[in-house]
Amino acid sequence: MTKFVKIAAVAAALLGTAPAFAATSVTGAAPSATARIIRPLTLTATGSLNFGTIVMNNVTANRTVTVNPDGSITCAVELVCDTTGSFVTYNVTGTNGQTVNIIKNTSTLTGSNSGSLTLTPVGANSVVLTNSGAPGKDFPIGGSIDIAPTTIDGVYTGTVDVQVDYN
Amino acid sequence: MTGRRIALLSFGALLAGALGMSGPAPAQCRLCATPSTQTITSADSDNMRIEIEARLDFDQLVVRDNSPGSVQLQPDGSSTISGSVGAISGRAMVGTAMVHGEPGRFVRVDMPTAITLHGIRGGTIRLDSLVTDLQSAPRLDSEGMLQFRFGGALHIESNADGDFRGDIPITVDYL
Numbered sequence: 001m002t003k004f005v006k007i008a009a010v011a012a013a014l015l016g017t018a019p020a021f022a023a024t025s026v027t028g029a030a031p032s033a034t035a036r037i038i039r040p041l042t043l044t045a046t047g048s049l050n051f052g053t054i055v056m057n058n059v060t061a062n063r064t065v066t067v068n069p070d071g072s073i074t075c076a077v078e079l080v081c082d083t084t085g086s087f088v089t090y091n092v093t094g095t096n097g098q099t100v101n102i103i104k105n106t107s108t109l110t111g112s113n114s115g116s117l118t119l120t121p122v123g124a125n126s127v128v129l130t131n132s133g134a135p136g137k138d139f140p141i142g143g144s145i146d147i148a149p150t151t152i153d154g155v156y157t158g159t160v161d162v163q164v165d166y167n
Numbered sequence: 168m169t170g171r172r173i174a175l176l177s178f179g180a181l182l183a184g185a186l187g188m189s190g191p192a193p194a195q196c197r198l199c200a201t202p203s204t205q206t207i208t209s210a211d212s213d214n215m216r217i218e219i220e221a222r223l224d225f226d227q228l229v230v231r232d233n234s235p236g237s238v239q240l241q242p243d244g245s246s247t248i249s250g251s252v253g254a255i256s257g258r259a260m261v262g263t264a265m266v267h268g269e270p271g272r273f274v275r276v277d278m279p280t281a282i283t284l285h286g287i288r289g290g291t292i293r294l295d296s297l298v299t300d301l302q303s304a305p306r307l308d309s310e311g312m313l314q315f316r317f318g319g320a321l322h323i324e325s326n327a328d329g330d331f332r333g334d335i336p337i338t339v340d341y342l
Contacts, residue, residue: 030334031262033294035225035321037328095328132328
């Protein structure tokens with residue numbers, strides 16, 4: 001009888017043991033970590049923006065002359081312009097594959113006989129770098145000016161204001 | 168004699184059944200000192216999940232030259248730069264994750280100490296010192312949620328530039 005009771009106690013102990021469940025664990029979708037490493041931009045220019053000679057022929061309203069980024073000149077009526085001018089070639093260096101915005105700001109050309117003209121650079125709005133550092137990427141910049149009936153003749157000079165920045 | 172044999176056989180059957188049990192077998196506990204009628208299920212992992220609300224994004228880093236540099240982004244959003252790293256973008260963001268599970272449960276959150284970010288155009292950079300803003304004993308709140316942020320330190324070797332990306336696996340366990 002005693003033996004029977006002991007066996008029962010062992011059986012009860014075995015059945016009564018709480019099952020050991022594995023600790024629950026979940027792993028979420030891996031969040032990504034990202035970084036964009038870029039090198040400082042450098043901008044250099046060669047050449048100059050030259051509209052050539054513009055003859056005012058009884059100008060009655062504001063007329064625009066444009067040196068296109070390929071050097072050709074678009075001449076408005078009442079003006080006589082050269083066929084071609086010269087444009088500025090810029091070179092920008094930075095990080096391969098990055099898009100660089102080209103910021104074109106107006107500037108003032110000062111006349112030799114007083115007077116001034118507003119110069120607006122003309123060209124692409126951005127370029128994509130195809131290498132890091134040298135050789136960089138070239139891009140041309142032309143410009144446009146408005147000739148008014150009151151524009152004073154003379155030689156106008158100034159600087160072209162172009163900046164670059166990563167997109 | 169017959170009655171005694173039947174009793175022994177009965178217990179033998181019970182013992183065989185107990186020894187033959189494999190794996191967690193949900194069952195009512197009938198012979199416990201304090202019997203419980205509550206069914207123990209394996210649904211704990213079914214109601215816990217992690218949502219990644221924001222990735223760890225160092226955004227744009229400007230490096231001045233080819234010497235090594237590093238930038239550290241803390242879970243509170245503060246950052247420090249050193250070496251060739253000249254600036255970190257103001258749009259850099261720490262990572263944010265949300266754990267959903269049983270209200271009031273204590274959890275353990277595991278992340279690797281370091282990972283490798285791979286460049287789209289080749290190359291690698293190291294991200295280490297991964298750290299969270301969790302308390303020492305994180306616990307799901309009364310709504311079963313726990314949000315935490317994480318950051319780390321990015322190490323940039325010479326000539327590394329471009330876009331880099333890597334994955335940070337996060338594991339959460341109930342305690």
